[in-house]
Amino acid sequence: MKKSILILCLSFSLSTSAMAEHTHWGYQGDNAPENWGKMADAQTCATGKTQSPIDIFASKTNQKLPKLKFNYRHADIKQIVDNGHSLQFNFGSNSTLTHNNKTYTLVQFHAHEPAEHTINGIRYPLELHFVHQSADHSNLVVAVFVEEGKENSYFEKLSVFKKLAKNGSENTDIIFNPAHLYPQQHKYYRYTGSLTTPPCSEPVIWILFRQPISLSKAEIEEISHYLPKNNNRPIQPLNNRIIENN
Template identity: 45%
Template sequence: MKKIIKIVPMLIAGIGFITPAISGPHWGYEGDEIPENWAKLSPDYQMCDIGRNQSPVNIAGTIHAQANALDIHYGLVSGNVVNNGHTVQINDKNTNDYVAIDGEKYKLTQFHFHAPSENQINGQSYPMEAHFVHQNGDGELLVMAVMLEQGNENPTAEEILLALNEKENLPSNINDLDIRSFLPPVNDYYRFSGSLTTPPCSEGVTWIVLKQPVQLSKTEIVKFEHAFKHHNNRPIQPLHGRLIIAN
């Protein structure tokens, strides 16, 4: 199945999103470490407070525009799955999973989950959101987000949950994981310039949010929420005049 999305390339500044559990002062989603306090935890996290192009956002009031093509090339993923204390993350050791923009490849490095969704569409939140994180040879990042709603069982989600070690920071190997079941059949999308949604909140990340959600069963959603132990979504951030492009 061919996936075509169009996008104007942007300069990506933040390269720390390869794993949400980056080194540095501890941060979280509860108590004194809530997102509203991230900038107070370390000088390295100041962008979380002063940034003008922060993520996530509420996608509303979009404009339609012509843009350049994005091709998605995903196969079977091998690597590991880990609960890193912030999310359930799948690290991809393959070199042949990528998206291509204007002939340049952005390799899929990892994908992870948030519950409930971080971004919203016309004020609507979803039970979960998957973030597919890509990086090119210059360290520029592109994150593709897929909204996850309650519905039918997702075989790939079930494989991830079965492989996941209940203890934090103890990865389990995975092989031949078909992540294409996390991609909707229709690839209409929104695009905007944003940031990491975790400290240090670096800006300049190209975000693509697919319009059509993908389904997980209620049981699968509950299992992911149990692994997180608490919500792990950053609150919606102001647009500050940014434009959101819709195809």
């Protein structure tokens, strides 16, 4: 497979912007999260009032939260990238999620180690973000918490990433239905937040599955090999937001 070097400055991004091409950010030293708001075009990281991640707690139960409608049957991962901020899996444009009568296209998923969100102060060893975007460019992210346990046979469909060169990419053609990786129970938390990387854009609808999935210790370590140390943004103020759950 053809290998190339990709510079994607938004591990959460849906496209590479001019800001992303010129702004250097990271998780340590002068480029760490506490300094993101000082960067050009990333002031929202410091001034935003609905920033992510947050500590999740059951503040409101809403039995009427809409059911998630997945149309991932033909989901196809076209590229795997070590972009310097995360390990990212880019999809073709043929898979969607419908939420609240609005359709979002699945764009990519990537990993954070340890998890960015916490549950009543408890942090999982890994968190996967499945990034979706609608026709009006609004964003929805499905977050999946990962706990250490048995090897995940479905995740092993992506084992080609283990041969990925550091800071490199692989063009792929892997049929991969995220619904088969998601937890069996689809109960979730929902809140309005932001991207967790520069430019920390608002708003973003966050859907966080309450039930974690399991990966083996070896699988978690293999993913971590491609992640910067602690590539998780610190917890942000809730600012009176309501966290719904069903």
